[in-house]
Amino acid sequence: AQTVTQSQPEMSVQEAETVTLSCTYDTSENNYYLFWYKQPPSRQMILVIRQEAYKQQNATENRFSVNFQKAAKSFSLKISDSQLGDTAMYFCALNSNTGNQFYFGTGTSLTVIP
Amino acid sequence: DTEVTQTPKHLVMGMTNKKSLKCEQHMGHRAMYWYKQKAKKPPELMFVYSYEKLSINESVPSRFSPECPNSSLLNLHLHALQPEDSALYLCASSQTPGQGNTEAFFGQGTRLTVV
Numbered sequence: 001a002q003t004v005t006q007s008q009p010e011m012s013v014q015e016a017e018t019v020t021l022s023c024t025y026d027t028s029e030n031n032y033y034l035f036w037y038k039q040p041p042s043r044q045m046i047l048v049i050r051q052e053a054y055k056q057q058n059a060t061e062n063r064f065s066v067n068f069q070k071a072a073k074s075f076s077l078k079i080s081d082s083q084l085g086d087t088a089m090y091f092c093a094l095n096s097n098t099g100n101q102f103y104f105g106t107g108t109s110l111t112v113i114p
Numbered sequence: 115d116t117e118v119t120q121t122p123k124h125l126v127m128g129m130t131n132k133k134s135l136k137c138e139q140h141m142g143h144r145a146m147y148w149y150k151q152k153a154k155k156p157p158e159l160m161f162v163y164s165y166e167k168l169s170i171n172e173s174v175p176s177r178f179s180p181e182c183p184n185s186s187l188l189n190l191h192l193h194a195l196q197p198e199d200s201a202l203y204l205c206a207s208s209q210t211p212g213q214g215n216t217e218a219f220f221g222q223g224t225r226l227t228v229v
Contacts, residue, residue, distance in 0.1 A: 033214045043202060045157070045220035052215060091156055095214035100145055100164055102206075102218055104156035 002027045004094050006105035013082045014113050020067075021077045021108045023092030032096040034068070034075045039107075040088040048090070051075065082112045120205050120221035128229055129195060135224050137188040137205030145211040146188045147218065148180060149204040157204055163188060164211035195228045202226070 003026045013019035025034070036048040051059045051068050058066050063083075067076045079086055092105040118139045127133050137146065144165050149157035162170035163182040177199075179191040188205055202223045209216040 031214070035217060037220075042222070043225075044222045045204065045206075045218075047217045047219075050215075050217060089154070095218075100162055100211045100214075101147070101159050101170060107154070107156050109154065 002029070002032075002094055002096065002103045004092050004103050004105040006092055006108050008108045009106070010109045010111075012111040012113055013079075015082055015084060017082055018078060018080045019082055019110065021079075021090050021092075021110065023075045023077070023105055025073050025075060025092070025094050025103075025105075027073075027094060027096060029096040032094055034066075035093040035095070035102070036064070036066070036075075036077045037091045037093055037104075038086075038088045039091065040085075045091070049077065079110075084112050084114060086110060087112045118205055118207055118219050118221035120203075120224050122224060123222065124225045124227075126227045126229060127192065127195065129197075131195075132191070132193045134192065135190040135203055135205075135226075137190075137221055138186055139207045139219070140186055141207065141209075141219065142185075143207035143209050143219070144185060145208045146182060147206040147208075148188070148190055149206065151202040151204055151223070153202075161190075162211075169211065192226075195226075197228050200226055200228045 032053045034051045049061045063080045089107045093102045146163045148160040151157045161180045166182045181189040204223045205221045206218040208218045
C-alpha cells in the first residue's frame with residue numbers, strides 16, 4: 001500500500017520570503033516517483049516539480065526545490081522568493097512503476113501575504 | 115499541445131437527468147484518469163484507462179459510467195446522481211501506463227452541481 005501524508009493543512013508566508021511544505025510517504029516499492037502539484041483557485045492542477053527516488057540529487061525548478069530524504073521517506077518543497085501567484089493548494093503525490101495511479105496527500109493551502 | 119480539455123466547465127443537473135462529461139487530449143498519452151474532488155480535499159481516483167481499456171475502477175457507483183472511445187477521448191456518463199455527487203470532476207492523462215516517472219496532465223475540471 002502507498003500513502004502520502006501532508007501534516008500542514010494551512011500555511012502563510014510573506015511575499016519574497018521562503019516557505020517549506022512538508023510531505024512524508026510510505027511505499028513498499030523500490031522504484032517510485034514523487035511529485036508536487038499546485039492547484040490555484042482557477043482549479044487546474046499544475047506540476048511544480050518531480051523527483052525520481054533513485055536519484056540522490058534534489059530536484060530544482062527555478063524558485064522551487066525539494067529536500068528528498070529517502071531513508072526518512074520525506075519529500076518537502078521549498079519555495080524561495082514567494083510571489084502572490086504562489087497562493088494555491090499544494091499536493092504531494094507518489095506514483096510507482098508497478099501501479100498506474102497517483103497517490104495524493106491531503107494538501108496544504110498556502111497563502112502568500114503582500 | 116500539452117493540454118487536457120474538459121467540457122463543460124460547469125454543469126447543473128437534476129437527479130433524474132442524464133448528462134456526460136467529456137475529456138480530450140492530443141499528446142499521445144495512453145493512460146487517462148477520472149478524479150472526483152471536493153473542496154479543499156485531494157482528488158479521489160475514480161477510474162483509470164490504460165490503452166483504452168478500463169484498468170482501475172475504485173468501486174465507483176454504477177450511476178457513473180466511463181467510456182474511452184479512442185486514445186484521445188474519455189467520457190463520463192452520469193445518470194440518477196445524488197446531491198452528494200456535487201464536486202469538481204478532473205480528467206488527467208499520462209504518457210505510458212505502468213511508467214510512474216511520467217507526470218499527469220490535468221484538465222481544468224467540470225464543476226458539477228446536482229439539484
